[in-house]
Every structure is written in structure tokens, then in C-alpha cells.
Amino acid sequence: MRLDSHNFSPTILGKILRAAARSTSFDDAAESLADEAEVDISGRQVGRIAHEVGEQLQQNRDRRVDEFQNQQATPEAPVVPRLAVVYVDGGRLHTRSEEPGKGPGVHNAAWREDKVANLVTMNTETHDADPHADLPECFTKKKEVVELVQGIAGQGSLADVVEGCDKDPPALTVCVPAEEDAGPIGERNATTGAIENKPKPSWPPEPLVRTCQATLESSDEFGPMVAAEAHRRNFFAAQLRAFLGDGSSWIWTLLRTYFPTFEPIVDFVHVLTYVYLAAKAVGGSATVVWNRYLDWATACWQGRVATVLEELRAIHEAMPLPENPKELKPTDPYEVIRLTIGYLTNNEARMDYPRYRRAGLPTCSGLVESLVKQFNRRVKGTEKFWNPSQAETILQLRAAFLCDDERLTKHMKTRPISAYRTYKTTRKRKAG
């Protein structure tokens, strides 16, 4: 019958879970269920069901990881992907202490990093020559670049470099070639006036199917989770394999341990952010700064990172040494340039963008940046402080909901339902 201890039919239970995963809170989910599905349920009960199923999903994930680590897992995807890309990034959420005896309310509030992986199969073509040698137009428009820089630099290691912003950072745009800006539908022919379909651009690669993994666990735990999922989807047999990240060291450790055959690529938007901040830190009029940014960004796009590094090192050496180098503010020009040199030096080997484009690989990690935002929409908020164990289960539920392979629906159809009655009847029997 596939009925569990909750008094809802399997279809209604599916609606409750999707609402819990989609809405910003359990109360919101209960409200939308009452309004749209005419299901009478409290926010607390939505939460109970969501955590219960999230825990089941977590157990499934852990079982798959165990199978992978014991070399008992077999790929489930029948087709070998043309291009398999693993994107990895981190978000942040608020947690609170789970220690008993502290009473209701938030105790020991803290920020924790949730790690997110986006595993995407893609359709792509390889090229003899660079299919997009020029810097995309979206990176040459001042307003868009400033918004991108604020979006990126507001998080992670660059958080202190830009001035604080009250508003949420704008959503990242995925790197789009300049030719596409005229519109995807087509152009009007000058002589006939007819709309002509433009040929589909051969780069960047076209995303096909995505699945994701998310956890609050450490990167040591996260690595096998991502690798198990990649193995399940037959990523290791793909003709082309790429691994994109923002340049954080844990990401490359994960790559070296679990994805050594994947091409490591550092997200170009992060490179661009560092380059922009460095160009600004060197100083000069707005035009000079902008032109310097354009030169450096173009050089990085075209694989001439060494040139940029050479210029930056020369500038840095020419700068007067600060009196207390250890007490420098992150916004200090000397420090910004030092950070940029460090970032570019550490990631230079992963910035061969012309070769990646010729091979038909992506160069921007916008797909995982936007996925992190999709997770944040559910788990992050000024009023949300999660017990770490519950944050983990809600991340599993949200991940299953966001996967293209209908993971949540499949789980609900195949999950084991206990044949045994719980305490309720036993109590009744004892009482009566």
C-alpha cells in the first residue's frame, strides 16, 4: 500500500516533500499546500516529514559512498557522456548548538560552510582553432563587470576586499559569447526582412543533465560523496572530463584525490574578479583603471597569465613597503595586489583557457554558483539557524529536488516502508 505512519496518501506525501524542498520555510510550505493543494497540515509536521525523508536520502547517499569505497558500486547511467563536468563550490548557512539542556532558542550560533557539487553532462564540440578568442562582451561592460565583482568578492576569501553591500549580490551570469547577445531566436535579413535562424554557437558547451550533492561535512567526507555520484553517472568513462572550481585549495585537493583524470579549470569569473580589483588597486583615473582591467582580463582569457603576473610583480615591487605588513587591511592596494599575485600564481596551470575552449570545455563555474544560490534560498536567511543534523537532512532533500533525474520522486516510489506498527498501537493495546 506504500502508506507510512503519516496519514497522507503517497501522492500527497510527494506534494508535501516537494513543497518543503521548494519553499523558503516549512510554514511557507504548509501555507502553499493549504492554498494550492487543499492539504491541511502544519508547518511543524511538514518539517518532521521533510527531515524524516531527508534522513532516508542521507542514508542512501552514505550507502552508495560505502559501496563506491569498497569498489562494489557499478555505474547506473547506460550512456557514456560526451563531456562530464564536475563543478564544486561552497555556500554558507547559520547553525546553532544541538546540545541538550540549553532550552529553546538559538545557542552558539555560527556560520558553517555547506559544500555543493554540480555534476553536469554536456554536449560539446572540439575545435582546431579557439572558437572564442576575444573576451566575451559581457566582461567588457563596466556595469556588468562591477556587479559580477561585487557578487563574487562579497563571498569567501575576497569578502573583505570590497566595500560592504546591504543588498544581496546579483546573480552571476554564465559566460555567454558576445555573438549571442543579439538574441537567441534569429536576426532579420536586411534585404528580405525575414527572420533567419542563427547557427547554434559551438561554444560554450550545452548543459544536458545535472545532479548535485550537498553536505555540511568536511571536504574529506565530501570528496567520496562527489566521486560516488560521478561514478554512478559513468563520469569517469566520459570522452571529455573537466573539473571546475573557484581556486580554493580544498577543491584542488579533492580533484587530486578523486578526479585525477579530469581537466582542472579555475573559474574565469573569479580570475576576472581578482584582476579587476588589482587593476583598481594600482590606481589612476577611471578610464586608466578600466583599460588596465580590459588588458589584463583579455590576457588571462587568451592564456597570457604570465604577462599579467609579470606586470603585477613589477608594480608590487615598485610599491613602497608598508610599515606593518602583517596589519594591513584587506582593502589596502599593497595587500590586494599581493593576493592577486598569489591567486594567479597558484592557479596559473589551470588557466589555459584557449586550450580548454578548443577542447570544447567550459571555463566558467556559473552553473555551480547559481546552484549554491538555489540551496541558499532554502537554507539561508536571517531567521534560519539550523541544528547541524537537520541542516544535513534538508540539504539532502533540496539536492534530491534540484536533481534532473527525479531523485525525490523515485525515492518515494522505492523507499522501504516498515511492515511493523510503531508505538501507537502497542500503547493502545497495553492501555486497553
Next chain:
Amino acid sequence: MPFTKGQPEDLSNLRDMAYGWGKIVSRRAFGDEGPGLDIDFDSIETLAVDIGQAVIKGAIEETLKTQLKILGDCQPCPQCGRACPLDTESRTIQVRGGTIEYAEPLCHCPACRRDFFPSAPELAARLAQLLADDPW
């Protein structure tokens, strides 16, 4: 998920029949002359949904009752395989379009001191294995 298994392949006859019931309901509710012009769409829709929910409730409850009869008087315990008398327990379940009353089959194994539901397909598979290993 309900109505995915064991349903008649062609539901058009049943749909036609239910459509006919809708017409009958309309006649019973508003008479052969139909509703006056003072009855707005919302009222008509509310009545139709209410009746539709009654059909849902009736269809599901009747199907479940029929299924219950198939189970017989006793069912083997999934743990020890002992035949246990079948009882029912009333449960209210929210389904699409309302709530239904379900007399859920329930057994109690005195040896294992546990209650169990004898309906899940996994249970049947486990039982088959259990019986093959050690028929009681």
C-alpha cells in the same frame, strides 16, 4: 501514485459514466430547469468539487475494502512466520481531493510481540523467502 497498477487500461467508459453522474447531480441539485441566474460560477464549481470529492472517497474506500477481503483471516508474521489473526484499525488518510476512512489491515504476532501491516509487497517477498527456508 494510486491508480498506477491494476487499473483498467481504457478508462473512457468509466469517465463517461462519471460524467453522467455529474449530470444527474446537477439535475438533483438544481432541478430540471437548472439553476437560476442568481447562482454564480463559484457556487456551481463548489458543488461540483464537493460531489467529485465524494466520488473519490467512495471509489478509494470501496477498492480498499475489496482488497482487505483478499487478505483472508490470518497473515504470517514477517519475523517468525506464525499465522496471526487479521484485525483492522481505522485511519483517516488525506488523499487528492479530500480525506478517506481506511480500515487498515493490522496483525499482532503474540510470539514476536509486534504489530505488523500485511500489505507491503516487500513483505510478500520476504515471506516467500522465509517460508522457503523454514516452513512452519
